[in-house]
Amino acid sequence: MSDASAVTAAVLDDLAQESAELDLLVAGLSAHEWAAPTPAEGWSVAHQIAHLTWTDEVALVAATEPGAFAAEVEKALSAPGTFVDEAAGEAVAALTPEALLVEWREGRARLQEALRRMPAGSRMPWYGPPMSAASMATARLMETWAHGQDVADALGVARKPTARLRHIARIGLRARDYAYAVRGLQPPAEEFRVELRSDQGELTVYGPEDAAQRITGPLLDFCLLVTQRAHRDDLAVEAAGPDADRWLDIAQAFAGPAGTGRPRKGDR
The missing domain is CATH 3.30.1050 (Nonspecific Lipid-transfer Protein; Chain A)
Structure with missing residues (x-):
């Protein structure tokens, strides 16, 4: 394994751990807790997980179908201030908490697999500059931690800081x-x-x-x-x-x- 591949694998391992920690936090929630408001205005706990689910899905498209990802960029350009919120809202409206959990788990697993398969040195398109697999994994970890913080704040849970x-x-x-x-x-x-x-x-x-x-x-x-x-x-x-x-x-x-x-x- 090259040095670059080893770095990518390490970041992806950390992403998997960060996701698993958040999964433990939400897996046993009641329907009332899924609907609890978070510090992000207008977003419930379910919205936070839906957002992560949606972003994993578009990241998978970027990693595996870069041509098709151009359509996602067009959506973002047409509604730069609201397209992310609308995507998360639609996902919540369409799925029960149980189904949303399954969708999030399966989606992040698919993204993990795709990023691990990316050749060293290759880059995938994104809403900003193109990203390597390691950069995308780092970005997903950052978002998972940040939205997980919103969930923890909504539930009154103090999370222990990690080396991640x-x-x-x-x-x-x-x-x-x-x-x-x-x-x-x-x-x-x-x-x-x-x-x-x-x-x-x-x-x-x-x-x-x-x-x-x-x-x-x-x-x-x-x-x-x-x-x-x-x-x-x-x-x-x-x-x-x-x-x-x-x-x-x-x-x-x-x-x-x-x-x-x-x-x-x-x-x-």
Whole structure:
């Protein structure tokens, strides 16, 4: 196995574990709990799982039928602000929670298989730049964790942070310039230094050691910030330098329009 293939396999293993953890959280829910509202306005627990199901389905099309995926891009361009919400809503309306669980499980298994089969060095189309299998797996892990956080918040469950958070932190940092571009802003020319500490005390570091613009804080808090699952003021992520400070206000790890983020705890 090549180094690239080994990296892809490792990320896909982590994605499978992240999905399985969320599966355990929702598998035994009552119909009332499936309908519980989450912090995402207008989205129930069922909507969150439906969204993951839908995104796995379109990712599978991109991986296996890149020509057919062009139709999905056209749908996105025709309704850039609503197409994802509408797709998730349609899935919920069509499926019972039991059927939705089956659909999600089977769909993510099919995507796993397709991504593991992709030749090393190949790329698949997506709504932004083309993606490798490892990049797609990382993006799916990020979304699974973020939507899983919405589910956990809705159910009042505190999840234990795992080492898989490093994938989310990395994609959040790599999406730095995208966060500026999607808002029509010019991204900074220089790299940032980012130092994040896990709950176990392990330090994850990105960027040059002598960078003038710096971000520090807990790994979990940084992941909550870049996935816009908590307001910056409610997190212990700190910036040194005006560019770094500005980025923390707009950071987003996900593709699509600029997110509105979550309100401060005191404003909910």
